[in-house]
Amino acid sequence: MALIIGLVIIGIIVVLLLVFAGTYNGLVGARNQVKNAWAQIDVQLKRRHDLIPNLTETVKGYMKHERETLEAVTNARSLAIKAVDGGVAAQSKAEGELSQALSRLMAVVESYPDLKANQNFLALQEELTSTENKIGFSRQFYNDSVLKYNNQTQMFPSNIVASMAGFKPGEFFEVTAADEREAPKVSFS
Amino acid sequence: MWEQIRDNQVRSTILVTAMGILLIMVGSLLGQALLGDWSFGLVISLLIWLIMTLIAYFQGDSILLSLSGAKKIGPDDLPRLYNVVEEMKIASGLEKMPDVYIIDDPALNAFATGRDKNKTSVAVTAGLLQRLNRDELQGVLGHEMAHIKNRDVMLMAICSVLLGTIVILAWYGTRFLFWGGLGGSRRGSSSGGGYAQIIILIVAVVLMILAPIMAQLIYLAISRKREYLADSSSALYTRYPEGLASALEKIAASTEQMKSVNNATAPMYIINPFRKKEQVAEDLTSTHPPISERIRILRAMAGNVSFAAYNSAYNQVHKGGGGIMPGSALSETAQIPEKEIRVQAISADTIDAKNERARETSEVLWGLNDYRSVTCKCGTKFKMPPDFFSDTFQCPHCGAINRI
Numbered sequence: 001m002a003l004i005i006g007l008v009i010i011g012i013i014v015v016l017l018l019v020f021a022g023t024y025n026g027l028v029g030a031r032n033q034v035k036n037a038w039a040q041i042d043v044q045l046k047r048r049h050d051l052i053p054n055l056t057e058t059v060k061g062y063m064k065h066e067r068e069t070l071e072a073v074t075n076a077r078s079l080a081i082k083a084v085d086g087g088v089a090a091q092s093k094a095e096g097e098l099s100q101a102l103s104r105l106m107a108v109v110e111s112y113p114d115l116k117a118n119q120n121f122l123a124l125q126e127e128l129t130s131t132e133n134k135i136g137f138s139r140q141f142y143n144d145s146v147l148k149y150n151n152q153t154q155m156f157p158s159n160i161v162a163s164m165a166g167f168k169p170g171e172f173f174e175v176t177a178a179d180e181r182e183a184p185k186v187s188f189s
Numbered sequence: 190m191w192e193q194i195r196d197n198q199v200r201s202t203i204l205v206t207a208m209g210i211l212l213i214m215v216g217s218l219l220g221q222a223l224l225g226d227w228s229f230g231l232v233i234s235l236l237i238w239l240i241m242t243l244i245a246y247f248q249g250d251s252i253l254l255s256l257s258g259a260k261k262i263g264p265d266d267l268p269r270l271y272n273v274v275e276e277m278k279i280a281s282g283l284e285k286m287p288d289v290y291i292i293d294d295p296a297l298n299a300f301a302t303g304r305d306k307n308k309t310s311v312a313v314t315a316g317l318l319q320r321l322n323r324d325e326l327q328g329v330l331g332h333e334m335a336h337i338k339n340r341d342v343m344l345m346a347i348c349s350v351l352l353g354t355i356v357i358l359a360w361y362g363t364r365f366l367f368w369g370g371l372g373g374s375r376r377g378s379s380s381g382g383g384y385a386q387i388i389i390l391i392v393a394v395v396l397m398i399l400a401p402i403m404a405q406l407i408y409l410a411i412s413r414k415r416e417y418l419a420d421s422s423s424a425l426y427t428r429y430p431e432g433l434a435s436a437l438e439k440i441a442a443s444t445e446q447m448k449s450v451n452n453a454t455a456p457m458y459i460i461n462p463f464r465k466k467e468q469v470a471e472d473l474t475s476t477h478p479p480i481s482e483r484i485r486i487l488r489a490m491a492g493n494v495s496f497a498a499y500n501s502a503y504n505q506v507h508k509g510g511g512g513i514m515p516g517s518a519l520s521e522t523a524q525i526p527e528k529e530i531r532v533q534a535i536s537a538d539t540i541d542a543k544n545e546r547a548r549e550t551s552e553v554l555w556g557l558n559d560y561r562s563v564t565c566k567c568g569t570k571f572k573m574p575p576d577f578f579s580d581t582f583q584c585p586h587c588g589a590i591n592r593i
Binding site: 040126129133137140 | 268269272273275276277279280281282426428
């Protein structure tokens, strides 16, 4: 009898351990996905930084009277590159300003029909539109991953494992500057 | 929120098993009817099944792509398409970029295929590229990406080869039974047991006719639900259900028919490619839910793009329906707002934009079909077919002789 009770207790402990391990691994997976999703945003931001010199080079010849607009883009880019290691808030502020400078440049392009017929520029424009979209989508996926991970850390029963093993909830990406909410639409076509 | 759609998996196992059993039945009956030996037919059909499954796993996607005449493109061939695929790859959180294919066909359609998360492909028709604007293209590719993410493609690749095997076996089986099999039955009756042989023949003929239909029905049992799921995932990825709704509307209004499809590949497309010529696609589909209904559901989501919102939109369209989404999907957050500001605004679909899309698409197709581009000194551009018989030709505008 005692043997049976003992076996049952051992069985329960084993099951509990297995459930704990499974939940723990699930949490680690979700946390890694959050980290990975964050890295993906940086990949796209870097891509945008790389595109800009090409863009300003192509545009320069056509735009004689827009030196300020162009300089604003170049400056915003170098500030954004500096801000890469400056923490989330500083980085998103700098990237927001870069988005704004770019959208001003693209608005100006409308009055240069020659430029809009340049194949090289059109290709760059497509790349830039798409990179803006990719930045948006990678932020969206980051937030979705954070939501999923946070749900796991807060919902029963995985929250028990999360608090025991010290899983902290993730931070959502939020567009900080109010004016950037309207800016990132670099719309051509 | 993304990949927990697992309760389709039990269903999938049943589906595959049922198709396998059907294949074995067809095989063994054919063996009995043609050669008078059950076990021989059984072994042969099992072998075919095994080989076919292996082929499906290792080659299924390339077979399907070549059956539909799809041609692979790189990022530089058609940046717009490639970029939209990559955008949706990022939004869905897929780890690896699918290969991108174009099908040289004026019909409006698209499909995804692949065996696992690391080897997948999406294919779109030239017609689709010409007619859809960027938001609509995003909606369609979001739908295809959801098929990949939900692992529908792997199952579909295996099933469609199984279905294809059954269809082929039944097709040739019927012909052998009518022409060769009658001779066999005469031999059988001369050695006695004629009645049994005739009954087997009749059963075989009936099965040969029914098997492809049954296989198709089994397929149907699952593909509809997966279409709804892919639609709602697309809304979630793009945060913009109207894009897909408007794309489906254009697709439904088109009367072009796909040139190269067969029974096996049909369920993979975003809408059923089998439509009578000059007939509008609406509500005639069988592998897919009615398009008009899919559009109504997407439009009833009212600014909320979560799975739960799709589910209640579905219930709203089907009065008193029991819902369509798996329970696991509904436990997630119920309120995910549509994007306040679109990532890029819907481009007003101007004539210029349409012309540009048509030019861009045909340019890619010329290249993919090995046409050579020749510019005459008068400025006229020519596309010369790869099998052009001569080295030179005369320009019809200025009369100059051009070398190719």
